Amino acid sequence: MTKSNILKVRIRKYHLKDSNFSLDVDLNIPSTGVTALFGPSGSGKTTLLRCIAGLEKNQQSELSLSNEFWQTNKISLPAHKRPIGYVFQEANLFPHLTAAENLQFAIKRADKSQSVISYSEVIRLMDIEEILPQYPSQLSGGERQRIAIARALLIRPKLLLMDEPLAALDDSLKKEILPYLEAICHSSKIPIIYVSHSLDEVIRLADHMVVLEKGRVVEQGETQFLLGKLGTFFSRHKDASVVITGIITEQSAQWGLSWLHFDNQDIIVKQGNEKIGDQLRLRIQSKDVSLSLSPQEDSSILNRLTVIIDDMIKDPKDPSMVMLRLLAGSTPILARVTALSTHNLALSKGQTVIAQIKSVALLR
Template structure:
């Protein structure tokens, strides 16, 4: 477990943050630009010498009582926006730079393991200028992993990439998420990345902690701004049932029922996280299966909230024990006579699920 309590005063900005980060999985630091995400990351790495407070990582006091370990004594891997590879070294040279920094008896990963994990074998003899943006970031992540860190920090690793490069690297980040046994702290301003990769979230606002907790619950909390954003999203953790190769559809199950989602090939894992935008959820009073939508599930309404748009109504529901957001019009609510506690049916097109 990582526990911190930081205070940092700067002209025009004050960071006052105390919280916990789970010992495994991806914790997203999320919030508007200037809220303190990167500053918190730098405090964890020991790059803010003026910060006051305490930091404990797996029982080790990295900062306490006015003393703090310098950056080189902290077992931290840091991935920057631009990758920051050494231009005069090949991919192999960059990877081994991180590996050589670690005493032999403290190495958790071997270069071959990282090369296989991140698909770097075809790139080993190339120089950074010969790589795409996504490839450079994969090498940067590999170099950070080969320092055998107790904590991996990633500062908006996709922010400098174009859409094609983002799509190239996201599957590898998915793979890291499923494989790594160390905590990852991931800074981003893109909720799509959070919904895809994170398990836990710290929501920051003006240097303060607005909320913290499991991703699924924070995304659907209507007292937080996430649920009221245009791209409000719910996540559902599912298990793979089968792959229907004829239609390239993946059949999934969770506590709220069964789903079908498009998929180019059978996945390597037995679990899949899906994301459903609130605007793509349709509510009905009966299980009418006519129409093109493949997914029809029973649900129960747990509440209603006003939305920034005067025509909209935000509806919270449960599918079994899984929370879900739906954005409908106020007219639709009145025409259907929807009430809190009412049993309804939700449907969404398979092509709307990511």
């Protein structure tokens, strides 16, 4: 990533009206992939997104993408002139227009100089061809949101902003739309800033993360790096997890299993639609990792990895627990174990142990 090929966001002491809240950030966001803005409610995620979009005005701001300035102390492009697609929590479709007509409205506004993604590709990725003749009132919540995402893409933006696009959906609809979001995130060359307070969504979609608290950046970096580091917001999260990327090298139709190879080790997962040679990501939660000083061949746990204890820290909120950072090659894995077990096993940094992984979740 060159210095010019980034989204620069500098906002100084932006105060919301009738509120004590202020936003003060200085960010260089990659201009490729998905960057997640993560944090608790009221941390400033949506406000930051609205500032980038030009929906909130602040003279003490500087915004630019690849050296194209949208906001300085001298200029401020209005929202409709910024090359941005915006997906809100609610689909906000025009109710008197069909889905197809909503998309045509976006195409009329499209930047003709941009050829990032074609109409046919958007229709295919979002799988919406059959629902194009219908009106918003005839669509499910998931279908409306897929049309809203398609509309944002068809503007041909240089940047796509997504403000908790799954927040208004129930769990079944979230599961329905997540694969479409993944398809967009992985297929589109448009940089995406994705706001969420769901760690599941962030782990599944984001390449880069920015953590906000009270309008300030407290952590930022590559998703896999931040998740595997101790003493961070994520290692203290109740669902502390890491993400592992590997290649499918073996499959067994007899047992319905696939072998994911990474860093000279293998993790066995339930077989799905993946094929040998496919690259997949999986999530391992710290609560699903136990430790042993020697291989337990008489155990029902299939996944046992040889790891080195790289770091360990007591849980500041629960002194009965210890979080350990383990290295399988160069890949970090977190384990949350009791302080008593740490003492009884005499665990220490640099020690080689066996990580027994009770459960993994493929991020398909």
